[in-house]
Amino acid sequence: MNVLMVGPHRKVKGGISTVVNNYYQSKLISAVNLKYVPTMIDSNKSVKFIYGIVAYIRILLILLFFRIDIVHIHMSSRASFYRKSVIVKMGKIFKKKIIIHMHGSDFDVFYHKESNEKQKKIIRQTLSCSDIILALSEEWKEKIKKYCGNAEILVLYNAAIIPESNLYSNNSCYISLMGRLDERKGVYDLIHIIGEICSKYPYLKFKLAGDGDLERLKKNIKSLGIEKNVEVLGWINNEKKFEILKKTLIYLLPSYNEGMPMSIIEAMSYGIPSVTSDVGGIPRLIKDGENGYLIKSGDIEALKKYLFKLISNEALRQKFSEQTYLRAKSLFDINENAKQLVNIYNSLLSSENEVRV
Missing domain, CATH: 3.40.50.2000 (Glycogen Phosphorylase B;)
Structure with missing residues (x-):
């Protein structure tokens, strides 16, 4: 199974890069053939713009010359949404399965309070283009389902690398x-x-x-x-x-x-x-x-x-x-989370392509 995953650079400050880095230390890497393309880095606006254009070119070349089964897009609100909406369209042009992994805790604010009617229409159209939308909690699923069209929404919690034993120090300060x-x-x-x-x-x-x-x-x-x-x-x-x-x-x-x-x-x-x-x-x-x-x-x-x-x-x-x-x-163990994600990938593909963790 070949997965193109898209998100911020793995050194960017924030929760999405933490999620991606955890996946790189999980069994997901051995279960699928993962190509990761970062679309954003921490820098000034000019550098970010150039970096984004280069990322679009890289994604286009991968879709043209490599076999990709699923495009897995880590998306937040505001600028992240508009950057990733282009990639959603690219994936649909190449008839790929699309997963949008929703991370922005204030996406609801972005949609209801910060977007005009034209922008809301773009948001609805983009989200409805996905095959599956991953919400981080049941509460989040209930909020976003109002503007996700017919896209299937599944809950996938965030997860971490869990130490083998409890390292808590009860006499700390x-x-x-x-x-x-x-x-x-x-x-x-x-x-x-x-x-x-x-x-x-x-x-x-x-x-x-x-x-x-x-x-x-x-x-x-x-x-x-x-x-x-x-x-x-x-x-x-x-x-x-x-x-x-x-x-x-x-x-x-x-x-x-x-x-x-x-x-x-x-x-x-x-x-x-x-x-x-x-x-x-x-x-x-x-x-x-x-x-x-x-x-x-x-x-x-x-x-x-x-x-x-x-x-x-x-x-x-x-x-x-x-x-x-x-x-x-x-x-919330990352390897159990990776198993769930592979099952979601499998659900989008035919049984002959099924893989196991």
Whole structure:
């Protein structure tokens, strides 16, 4: 089976590149003949434009001169959608099976609030050209089905590389958050309670990792007088990320919207209890009171309450850790995810082309 997969460069900052990199370390690579073409890199607009044009040429040549059974397109909203819509059309011209893998947690906002009627029509036409659309959660499927035409929508959770054993450290002093450091992730809600928490537990260190307007965030942290307890790391590589996860006591993600966040799945894989908002597919990851706590977006008092509860109760943290690690291992292992993806590929092709993982 020959699969052309399209997405961002594997070194681009973000969840999609993490998903792709995980696939490269899974059994998917041995199960199918995978060609990956990145269409976007982190750079200025001119370089991005040239890189995109070169990617279109590469895809065209692959479709012309190689046997491709399936075109698997990782798509988000806004610019990502419009870039990938061209590739959807190319795939249909060459009569290939098309899978659109939807990642953008704010695609619904993009469609309903940011697009005019003409743009909405383009979105509907593009999505309806696919044979299968992969949604990251059941909640996400319900949202997008309203504008996906007759395309079949299947749920495929994100997944991570799960360590062989639970690496959670119950005597750590790190409380971590990873992702874009902006209002949408709830970072500015978090920093307003750190002072009160650290006045009672001064040994705690809040580790904030990700991109965004870091200078603005640092200024806010300084104005609140909490800089001794907060470290803004910026974007970090996988080695540094996993080093921090091994030392993390509690993971936080008080976001205002999400799809199926890789950062929580990775925290779960290290057995870390989480306090997170109940948006998007997060309730599929965190079961309130079983392996973490769910709060409403913007509920700073609940965030503070559950942080204090976990910080003060070592036995509760250990219980949540055991549950969250088992849940990650049973539901979000990348090799099991790869098996599901191969089954989806097979469902698009005739039985004579079927492959197994």
